[in-house]
Amino acid sequence: MLGEGIIKGMVETARNFLGSYVREDRLTTVQYPEEREPQIENARQFPFLVYDGEDWETGLRCVACQICEKECPPQCIYIVKSKDKKPDYKGQMQFYPAIFDIDLSVCMSCQICVEVCPFEAIKMDTDYEWSTPDRFAALLVHKDQLARPNAYYQQLHPTDAAASDAVLAQERARAQAKARAAAELKTKAAAPPPTS
Amino acid sequence: MSGVDQLFVQLKHWALARCAGILPEAWQPLVSLLLSIIPLLVIFPTLFAAMVWMERKGLGRIQNRYGPNRVGPFGLLQPAADGIKALIKEDIVPRAADRVVHWLAPVLLVTTAFTVYAVLPFGRNMVVVDLEAGLLFFFAVGTVAELVVFMAGWSSRNKYALLGAMRAVAQMISYEIPLVLSTVTVVMIAGTLSLPQIVLAQSPASGWWPAWFVFTPWGAAGFVLFLIAANAEANRSPFDLPEGESEIIAGYFIEYSGFKFALFFLGEYLSLFAVSALGVTLFLGGWHAPYVVGEWVPSWVWFFLKLLAVLALFIWTRGTLPRLRQDQLMNFAWKFMIPMTLINVVIAALWHWIGSGPVRWLVCSALVIGAYSLLGRGLMRAGRWMPRTYRFAE
Numbered sequence: 001m002l003g004e005g006i007i008k009g010m011v012e013t014a015r016n017f018l019g020s021y022v023r024e025d026r027l028t029t030v031q032y033p034e035e036r037e038p039q040i041e042n043a044r045q046f047p048f049l050v051y052d053g054e055d056w057e058t059g060l061r062c063v064a065c066q067i068c069e070k071e072c073p074p075q076c077i078y079i080v081k082s083k084d085k086k087p088d089y090k091g092q093m094q095f096y097p098a099i100f101d102i103d104l105s106v107c108m109s110c111q112i113c114v115e116v117c118p119f120e121a122i123k124m125d126t127d128y129e130w131s132t133p134d135r136f137a138a139l140l141v142h143k144d145q146l147a148r149p150n151a152y153y154q155q156l157h158p159t160d161a162a163a164s165d166a167v168l169a170q171e172r173a174r175a176q177a178k179a180r181a182a183a184e185l186k187t188k189a190a191a192p193p194p195t196s
Numbered sequence: 197m198s199g200v201d202q203l204f205v206q207l208k209h210w211a212l213a214r215c216a217g218i219l220p221e222a223w224q225p226l227v228s229l230l231l232s233i234i235p236l237l238v239i240f241p242t243l244f245a246a247m248v249w250m251e252r253k254g255l256g257r258i259q260n261r262y263g264p265n266r267v268g269p270f271g272l273l274q275p276a277a278d279g280i281k282a283l284i285k286e287d288i289v290p291r292a293a294d295r296v297v298h299w300l301a302p303v304l305l306v307t308t309a310f311t312v313y314a315v316l317p318f319g320r321n322m323v324v325v326d327l328e329a330g331l332l333f334f335f336a337v338g339t340v341a342e343l344v345v346f347m348a349g350w351s352s353r354n355k356y357a358l359l360g361a362m363r364a365v366a367q368m369i370s371y372e373i374p375l376v377l378s379t380v381t382v383v384m385i386a387g388t389l390s391l392p393q394i395v396l397a398q399s400p401a402s403g404w405w406p407a408w409f410v411f412t413p414w415g416a417a418g419f420v421l422f423l424i425a426a427n428a429e430a431n432r433s434p435f436d437l438p439e440g441e442s443e444i445i446a447g448y449f450i451e452y453s454g455f456k457f458a459l460f461f462l463g464e465y466l467s468l469f470a471v472s473a474l475g476v477t478l479f480l481g482g483w484h485a486p487y488v489v490g491e492w493v494p495s496w497v498w499f500f501l502k503l504l505a506v507l508a509l510f511i512w513t514r515g516t517l518p519r520l521r522q523d524q525l526m527n528f529a530w531k532f533m534i535p536m537t538l539i540n541v542v543i544a545a546l547w548h549w550i551g552s553g554p555v556r557w558l559v560c561s562a563l564v565i566g567a568y569s570l571l572g573r574g575l576m577r578a579g580r581w582m583p584r585t586y587r588f589a590e
């Protein structure tokens with residue numbers, strides 16, 4: 001009969017209404033600033049730059065290759081390459097970013113910059129409390145605010161960090177092996193040919 | 197009993213007597229009117245604030261949320277915060293808008309919404325003007341809301357606003373008819389158009405069955421029909437097509453911001469209170485208690501309790517029912533509401549004609565149930581379901 005469904009619906013909403021006063025578990029709302037839910041490991045909010053060692057300025061992994069700048073869909077990364085070079089984790093001389101800015105108001109947390117970076121230099125942070133009273137300058141995040149130690153990355157995303165550390169270790173080992181081979185070759189070349 | 201019951205009436209007389217000494221004789225009626233109006237101008241906006249809070253809390257609980265709980269204890273100060281926010285917001289008027297009409301619409305809405313309170317009796321001897329044709333006045337002034345909605349939609353120069361206004365006008369005109377027809381039954385039985393007289397016709401009798409009109413077959417049907425039509429008139433869910441946030445993003449008040457938006461909001465709620473108060477007056481015995489023993493509670497307490505109950509029902513339906521589609525809306529109005537109200541008028545006539553006794557109960561109840569189930573079946577069958585064909589997507 002007409003109206004049956006309406007009555008059923010009204011009963012259901014009445015049960016919700018009354019039930020929410022009786023049973024706490026019906027209310028799934030998290031009272032945010034006081035209560036927080038732990039974030040899942042793969043949560044991603046905003047990129048940060050990883051550095052090795054103690055000093056963030058010398059330790060930044062980023063080599064200012066500008067791939068992320070070109071790939072970022074909303075074009076919110078701005079990089080200026082340095083004039084000089086500094087040694088990277090392999091000891092190879094590389095450029096570094098003189099300026100590395102990300103516009104927080106434009107970034108859409110897509111993680112594409114992370115995917116394209118060949119140097120494991122940019123990763124996603126899980127911190128989401130970036131609100132500021134200033135709409136413009138404060139939302140342009142600079143290099144010094146972006147830099148985070150590798151330990152922080154390991155703590156945020158243990159699985160990813162382990163994988164990326166392994167990749168870097170492998171690279172480093174290969175570079176060292178190559179250097180050793182080159183050195184051996186050199187010593188071999190330098191050594192007088194064996195007399196027969 | 198009569199002390200508290202007539203408290204406000206006595207207060208007014210006392211204030212009037214005070215003024216009589218100071219003011220010239222000719223001003224007396226004016227002062228008397230002002231003294232009746234000012235309390236209404238205070239009470240109903242307060243009720244608006246309370247209603248917004250209740251509605252947000254109630255809807256929240258219906259959806260297993262908390263609702264507002266930050267501003268003040270239990271979020272009670274939330275309406276104040278909302279009001280301050282609306283006041284300090286920028287007032288944006290579209291460049292192409294018709295400025296005068298755009299400005300006039302919200303003002304007119306609130307003014308007319310307040311005007312209809314003039315004829316509503318809020319308690320014993322508590323009515324601003326006891327018009328002979330109060331009910332007629334209520335509907336005549338109430339229809340201005342349609343005009344206002346169209347003014348707002350038209351003057352905004354926005355396609356969504358205009359669409360919303362078109363929908364609103366179509367809907368309000370369709371539901372105006374059942375709204376008026378459902379009240380005709382009461383007029384027929386009470387034999388008067390004056391609202392205080394209608395309330396008097398429902399004075400508690402000595403018997404065990406309350407004399408409210410809702411406790412009769414035609415009254416029960418009339419009350420339900422009235423509530424549905426009132427819901428549609430007030431543009432509330434499930435009849436909120438003119439606003440339809442998900443389709444036409446707030447419809448006719450899309451171009452309103454800041455305080456004008458707040459005025460629209462206020463006006464809508466004031467009309468809702470007015471039409472609920474009318475429902476209470478017509479069907480729920482106005483300020484009367486159901487039994488003589490309940491008369492020790494002041495009449496205005498009864499009235500506001502009933503009003504709050506009706507408002508709670510409105511919140512409840514809003515939390516339950518999803519929005520109708522335009523064709524469903526029209527089908528419901530023209531194929532169910534209007535025939536049903538017309539049949540109800542006949543039933544009320546029969547009720548009057550048969551005279552008291554169990555026979556009229558039997559006949560009228562049977563007629564109500566029969567008409568309802570037949571019309572309901574027709575309405576349910578109206579939807580013919582066919583496999584959907586896609587002409588271009590293949």
Ligand code: SF4
Nearest residue numbers: 072107108110111113
């Ligand atoms: S997360 Fe996406 S939007 Fe944000 S900086 Fe990286 S590539 Fe750009």
Ligand code: SF4
Nearest residue numbers: 062063065066068117
């Ligand atoms: S973050 Fe990675 S991709 Fe971007 S410039 Fe630095 S090294 Fe290149």
